[in-house]
Amino acid sequence: MAATTTAQVTPVTTEHPATAPEEAHQRRWVASWAASPTAGCTIPESKCPAGDGLGDQTVRNPVFLSVGGTEVRIRLSNAFGSEAVQVGAASVALRASGANTVAESMRRLTFDGRPGATIPPGADVCSDPAPLTTEALTELLVSVHVVDTAGPVTNHPFTAQTNYLSQGDRALSVSGTGYAVIWCWMLLSGVDVLAPPHVRGTVVTLGDSITDTGMSSGDANRRWPDHLARRLNATGEPALSVANAGLSGNRLLQPREGRHQHGIAARARLERDVLAQPGVRTVIVLEGVNDIGYGASAADLIAGYREIAGRCHAAGLRVLGGTVLPFKGSALWDGRRRRIWEEVNAWLRAGDGFDGVIDFAAATAAEDDPLRLAPAYDCGDHLHPNDAGTRAIAEAVDLSLLTPPAERAREHRRA
Structure with missing residues (x-):
């Protein structure tokens, strides 16, 4: 197993020492949703392709937020990968139904200002914050396009949740058309929100x-x-x-x-x-x-x-x-x-x-x-x-x- 690193992930609150205490307090990042990652493998009778890897495909993961906020960021994990994962595009949006998003809520995510990221084996990356007001106990759809073949894929295999996979880059697609059902959360390990006081x-x-x-x-x-x-x-x-x-x-x-x-x-x-x-x-x-x-x-x-x-x-x-x-x-x-x-x-x-x-x-x-x-x-x-x-x-x-x-x-x- 590759050693896990946490590149770009900040495990502490995002507060600014130069600001007043109340203003600093309002810059509190919390984990609103998380799923512990495991190594990708083939599981009998499971519709999870993590053991086979991904190439020019888009994963769409529904998540249930425990609290809401005014900004959102995602964490992607290649903790158990044997090769780099090339992310071409990623997005977050409110869920309408199934793999369909609420159109006006679609947000393109960036990584250090770029539309994609390379996640080395054993590493995690965190997206830049995106402005999106969310409520507690609601669902988001997080979409990630993987450009090059990457496998096996770090994932969370047992979810009690229908997840989705499409061919090509559909990260910014409002519609769920073209997405097939899978049974695991792939790559996504956390969704953080900039929480209210x-x-x-x-x-x-x-x-x-x-x-x-x-x-x-x-x-x-x-x-x-x-x-x-x-x-x-x-x-x-x-x-x-x-x-x-x-x-x-x-x-x-x-x-x-x-x-x-x-x-x-x-x-x-x-x-x-x-x-x-x-x-x-x-x-x-x-x-x-x-x-x-x-x-x-x-x-x-x-x-x-x-x-x-x-x-x-x-x-x-x-x-x-x-x-x-x-x-x-x-x-x-x-x-x-x-x-x-x-x-x-x-x-x-x-x-x-x-x-x-x-x-x-x-x-x-x-x-x-x-x-x-x-x-x-x-x-x-x-x-x-x-x-x-x-x-x-x-x-x-x-x-x-x-x-x-x-x-x-x-x-x-x-x-």
Whole structure:
């Protein structure tokens, strides 16, 4: 794997020291949407061409914004590419329906003032800001034309989202005509907005498939981080944007050998997928069931949680630990794994090392058996939550935990 760099990506707020405090505060970039990248590969029964590469094709990616703003920029990733990606053109627009854009919202994007960019292997690039007023909980279409053959393509393979691909350069096409359906986000790893004053930063949700998509309905934005964004926007309080750093099949400690679609381990991707997110303030960790299912010990998992929490604290972030959801009856369950799950969750509930604990397990467990997902929340495999389950996970988050008590007190005094 090529070493990841972050060329042109700024993981801190874009503020100007020479301006007055209030004016500087208004120049706050936050991650309104994110998807953790993985290496392109061929996945059986998937309409994702990332393993084959791209050449003179345009990717059109729909994204669900957690907060709105007055300007927008995109982040493109070639983190796992073996050759440079030649971007000929890129655009962002409000989504009308399918691959169709709202015509008057179409914005051509530039990179250091140029219409395209070369993304070296192992690198990310960020577009220049484009003026576009967006609202929270709305969808954008981000289009990227790849000039030369580039493959395999860095992508996010499991999306619960219909995405689009066309031949030729259709980045600035208002119409979705000519776009075919694909099942992955390719190249795009983040969309940032210049946020209004009440948005104080970003909360990043680090997890596996339960955070990535669960078994939520496609094209409905019902992942639990989406529901968390809805809750935050409904409060009327100083808000946080939400960046989803979930990856289906991901593990906290080790990668899945030969399964590139599940990404590198959470502790190995922490710097890129969490710490480098613009405006990041708080991290919620919900990982561990795949580690338990594939042989990790409780001691190893606890050491992994401590490492994640320590690195987040060293970066000045608030970090919350989430208990592992019950999974009795699933293909991963047996007596040994039950004991590890119980030991891990007991340690998590004790709160050692984290700034707070969210008891996702208790919030989703069956009333008559805390080892099982509640039937109303179970997609049927006894492991992944359905739409009601992802909502229950989001509702289990105590929003007051997302900001430090001293900061909440300051905000109440200002109000």
